[in-house]
Amino acid sequence: MLTENPSPKVGRSTGNQRKLHSIHGLLRGRVVDGQFDVRDQSYRFSFVPASASLVEGKLILSGRMTVHTPQLGTRFVDGVEARLVAGQGGMGAAPVRRQLLSGTAQTSQTSTSSQKIEQEKGPETDLQPGLQPFGSPRVDELGRPVIESTGPLSFVGVLYFSLSTLDGSTLGVPLDLSKVQLNLRLAPTDDLARDLHFMFSNLTAALFQTPIDERASNEQVQELNRMFKS
Amino acid sequence: MVRPLIRQVLQLFPQTHEATLKSTRVFDALIIGSGASGGMAAKELTERGFKVLVLEAGPPVNPARDFTHHAWPYQAMYRGFGPPGWKQQDQWMQDTASYYSRHFYVKDSEHPYTTDPGKPFMWVRARIVGGKTLHWGRLSWRLSDLDFKAASQDGFGDDWPVSYSELAPYYDRIEEFIGVAGNADGLPQVPDGKYMPPMPLTCGEHLLRKGAEKTGRHAISMRVAMLTSQPKSFMKGRRKCHYCGHCGDGCDVNAMFSSIASTLPLAAATGRMTLRPNSIVRHIVTDKNTGKAKGVAFVDRVTRDEYEVDAKVIVLAASTLESTRILLNSKSEHHPQGLGNSSGVLGHYLVDHFGGIGASGFLPMLAGRDPINEDGKATGIFIPRFRNLDAKTKHPKFLRGYGFECGSGTSMFPGMARRLITGFGSEYKKQVRRYYTAPVGMTTRAAMLSRFENHVELDPSGVVDAWGIPVLKMHIQYSDNEREMAKDAADTSEEILRAAGAEIVSTGGQMTAPGRIIHELGTARMGNDPKTSMLNKFNQLHDVKNVFVTDGACFVSSANQNPTLTILALTLRACEYLTEEYKRGDL
Numbered sequence: 049m050l051t052e053n054p055s056p057k058v059g060r061s062t063g064n065q066r067k068l069h070s071i072h073g074l075l076r077g078r079v080v081d082g083q084f085d086v087r088d089q090s091y092r093f094s095f096v097p098a099s100a101s102l103v104e105g106k107l108i109l110s111g112r113m114t115v116h117t118p119q120l121g122t123r124f125v126d127g128v129e130a131r132l133v134a135g136q137g138g139m140g141a142a143p144v145r146r147q148l149l150s151g152t153a154q155t156s157q158t159s160t161s162s163q164k165i166e167q168e169k170g171p172e173t174d175l176q177p178g179l180q181p182f183g184s185p186r187v188d189e190l191g192r193p194v195i196e197s198t199g200p201l202s203f204v205g206v207l208y209f210s211l212s213t214l215d216g217s218t219l220g221v222p223l224d225l226s227k228v229q230l231n232l233r234l235a236p237t238d239d240l241a242r243d244l245h246f247m248f249s250n251l252t253a254a255l256f257q258t259p260i261d262e263r264a265s266n267e268q269v270q271e272l273n274r275m276f277k278s
Numbered sequence: 279m280v281r282p283l284i285r286q287v288l289q290l291f292p293q294t295h296e297a298t299l300k301s302t303r304v305f306d307a308l309i310i311g312s313g314a315s316g317g318m319a320a321k322e323l324t325e326r327g328f329k330v331l332v333l334e335a336g337p338p339v340n341p342a343r344d345f346t347h348h349a350w351p352y353q354a355m356y357r358g359f360g361p362p363g364w365k366q367q368d369q370w371m372q373d374t375a376s377y378y379s380r381h382f383y384v385k386d387s388e389h390p391y392t393t394d395p396g397k398p399f400m401w402v403r404a405r406i407v408g409g410k411t412l413h414w415g416r417l418s419w420r421l422s423d424l425d426f427k428a429a430s431q432d433g434f435g436d437d438w439p440v441s442y443s444e445l446a447p448y449y450d451r452i453e454e455f456i457g458v459a460g461n462a463d464g465l466p467q468v469p470d471g472k473y474m475p476p477m478p479l480t481c482g483e484h485l486l487r488k489g490a491e492k493t494g495r496h497a498i499s500m501r502v503a504m505l506t507s508q509p510k511s512f513m514k515g516r517r518k519c520h521y522c523g524h525c526g527d528g529c530d531v532n533a534m535f536s537s538i539a540s541t542l543p544l545a546a547a548t549g550r551m552t553l554r555p556n557s558i559v560r561h562i563v564t565d566k567n568t569g570k571a572k573g574v575a576f577v578d579r580v581t582r583d584e585y586e587v588d589a590k591v592i593v594l595a596a597s598t599l600e601s602t603r604i605l606l607n608s609k610s611e612h613h614p615q616g617l618g619n620s621s622g623v624l625g626h627y628l629v630d631h632f633g634g635i636g637a638s639g640f641l642p643m644l645a646g647r648d649p650i651n652e653d654g655k656a657t658g659i660f661i662p663r664f665r666n667l668d669a670k671t672k673h674p675k676f677l678r679g680y681g682f683e684c685g686s687g688t689s690m691f692p693g694m695a696r697r698l699i700t701g702f703g704s705e706y707k708k709q710v711r712r713y714y715t716a717p718v719g720m721t722t723r724a725a726m727l728s729r730f731e732n733h734v735e736l737d738p739s740g741v742v743d744a745w746g747i748p749v750l751k752m753h754i755q756y757s758d759n760e761r762e763m764a765k766d767a768a769d770t771s772e773e774i775l776r777a778a779g780a781e782i783v784s785t786g787g788q789m790t791a792p793g794r795i796i797h798e799l800g801t802a803r804m805g806n807d808p809k810t811s812m813l814n815k816f817n818q819l820h821d822v823k824n825v826f827v828t829d830g831a832c833f834v835s836s837a838n839q840n841p842t843l844t845i846l847a848l849t850l851r852a853c854e855y856l857t858e859e860y861k862r863g864d865l
């Protein structure tokens with residue numbers, strides 16, 4: 049039946065891989081906050097970066113990884129390194145900075161209404177007699193409509209970090225944590241996260257171009273360190 | 279009335295036949311994915327006597343639990359918008375997911391992919407038994423030789439290895455099988471098919487049609503895979519559409535075509551299909567000596583246990599980019615660049631359609647009339663392509679063309695109140711009441727040129743999904759051809775609305791990001807030349823005879839019509855060919 053989960057036995061089992069491949073979290077303030085599930089058990093985790101550096105053109109964040117389970121309570125490890133390997137989404141298009149928004153009413157209005165329009169854009173199924181709104185046409189130098197950013201959460205981006213080897217038993221997670229990927233989603237809802245997003249955006253723009261813009265990336269890393277310490 | 283129907287349909291899906299499984303060490307055919315293409319392949323192959331295993335990455339579907347058909351906004355917390363922040367948490371790239379349909383879509387947190395800064399791609403995916411057919415838009419157009427042989431006409435890119443006349447009989451059979459409502463309009467750019475009665479136009483759509491005609495364009499009824507007359511005898515468990523307009527949340531009377539309404543029940547009824555949900559295929563396993571496929575490796579989505587299973591033939595129908603990802607992940611000594619990729623074109627020629635450009639406003643002659651229920655008709659009116667059909671319609675600035683999806687009428691959530699009417703207080707309410715009956719809108723569905731540089735690859739930095747499977751990195755951008763087309767579409771939509779007598783409120787817009795229209799196509803294209811294509815004209819890998827790719831990955835060019843009808847027709851044709859080859863022992 050499709051209503052059940054029959055998982056009929058087919059094929060040869062080639063083993064149970066008790067490996068944790070990836071975890072994902074949202075940036076809240078300067079804390080990466082998330083949860084992962086292993087079978088029926090949920091684990092909350094947080095990663096708090098304490099410093100940033102550039103090693104061979106890669107951003108490395110170092111900080112504390114904490115895992116919490118109702119049974120074992122809270123456990124943490126310091127000095128965990130997260131190496132930035134890739135990105136996705138709104139990274140690179142730096143979000144309008146909070147200070148700018150509050151500074152000029154006009155910028156604030158433009159940003160808010162254009163975000164709203166994107167939120168309301170209908171999917172393909174929106175063929176009902178309702179309406180598709182069309183944002184005020186933004187055009188290129190030849191008068192042609194330009195491409196939207198990636199939707200309602202256009203400034204949401206994901207940064208993919210590769211974590212240094214973790215010890216499952218120290219953190220109370222009964223899995224192989226030797227190669228865990230941290231998917232850090234940037235959907236800021238507070239000022240600090242918004243500012244950090246701004247910096248991460250500039251930093252990825254500098255790092256993911258060829259050749260790397262070393263001056264800009266060093267500046268951003270210094271700025272990140274300043275913010276982590278503040 | 280509804281629940282017994284669901285039960286009746288679900289009873290068509292038998293429990294796993296333990297006896298069959300025990301005796302089946304090697305399946306005749308293994309199908310990856312149970313969406314539009316996988317479901318059709320399962321039906322065709324089981325009916326032809328094959329013992330088939332369908333591996334589906336997503337969970338099983340339970341319409342009683344998962345379909346929120348007929349739910350009123352006030353029945354849901356937050357009026358159906360979901361708790362604040364739910365999208366940021368899990369599904370921010372699943373742009374079309376609503377709180378009611380969120381379980382049809384993947385969680386982005388588990389299913390990453392990567393892009394370069396400033397080059398967005400939106401990958402909207404369903405991982406569930408039935409795939410995207412559970413909530414698709416149902417628009418079902420044929421392609422014509424304007425599309426299949428476009429390169430011969432305008433010199434850009436390559437022709438398809440199939441022609442319209444070759445595919446027409448398969449279109450016929452698919453339309454009859456899935457049930458498509460529409461009109462025979464006699465337009466060569468959207469060839470006519472076998473239709474159920476079309477859905478009637480609303481008053482506003484009649485006016486819009488007249489407007490389009492004044493400007494020399496046609497406006498025709500949408501052709502939609504929905505049953506507008508009594509189901510035929512083979513459409514067991516399906517009912518006539520009752521115009522509730524909730525198709526995007528899942529149709530629990532099966533009036534719209536979906537795999538779980540149509541193809542999978544028939545496959546299951548043969549007793550020869552084993553469907554294993556929660557089975558994520560990692561890669562295709564090949565024989566070390568021959569280089570041919572001998573099975574697949576998959577991981578259980580829930581338990582994370584790893585398996586291998588053998589089959590004589592593999593049909594890849596995991597959706598355009600997932601199929602390509604599986605092929606790229608199936609590297610071996612024989613296939614160092616990915617399975618069947620001696621040509622090096624695997625992953626290339628990625629296209630989507632673009633939208634986001636159009637016009638909207640009000641038809642003043644309809645303002646203030648008595649409101650009637652018009653939004654139960656979950657579809658609108660279509661203005662088919664009118665550029666570059668012949669020498670007379672040749673556009674100086676771009677190749678190929680676009681159509682307009684349009685609609686007009688009242689709707690439960692009068693969107694225009696939020697979007698198009700300004701002001702506040704009682705005056706605002708008066709305006710909403712007045713214009714509620716009169717909105718009209720048009721939006722573009724446009725072709726994108728297939729270019730080698732628009733491609734996907736396995737993420738070079740080693741990003742993986744939640745099951746440790748390497749993910750795709752997308753590289754895609756529009757060219758000047760698309761931008762010129764968008765400019766033309768913005769001007770033309772305004773011209774048509776004005777000709778229809780509309781008061782224009784907004785025009786232009788922004789081109790949607792690639793992927794957002796959910797017509798991602800190409801990346802394992804067909805062709806006659808194995809040096810420049812992955813598949814032959816029957817969707818078979820040139821390099822590996824016992825592997826077929828039947829989903830949108832096979833497209834040579836995008837056309838501007840919605841692709842699913844063509845995917846279904848190609849799948850049917852591929853299965854017919856596969857059967858013949860299998861019988862001859864040629865696989």
Ligand SMILES: Cc1cc2nc3c(=O)[nH]c(=O)nc-3n(C[C@H](O)[C@H](O)[C@H](O)COP(=O)(O)OP(=O)(O)OC[C@H]3O[C@@H](n4cnc5c(N)ncnc54)[C@H](O)[C@@H]3O)c2cc1C
Pocket residue numbers: 171172173310311312313314315316333334335336374402404405406407408409410411413414415416417418557558559560595596597598600604796797829830840841842843845
């Ligand atoms: C909201 C919406 C509206 C749409 N409207 C239209 C329309 O009006 N007209 C039109 O023509 N098209 C429309 N489409 C597109 C249409 O749904 C697709 O073209 C069609 O479903 C593609 O069929 P498919 O079989 O290739 O992929 P899918 O239907 O997506 O099925 C693929 C299946 O493969 C499974 N799978 C993926 N990876 C793996 C793996 N590794 N292992 C095992 N299984 C796997 C998935 O879980 C899924 O079930 C729409 C889509 C959406 C989402």
Ligand code: SF4
Pocket residue numbers: 504505518519520521522523524525526528529530531532533534654656
């Ligand atoms: S409008 Fe018709 S096809 Fe759509 S959900 Fe309702 S009954 Fe089903």
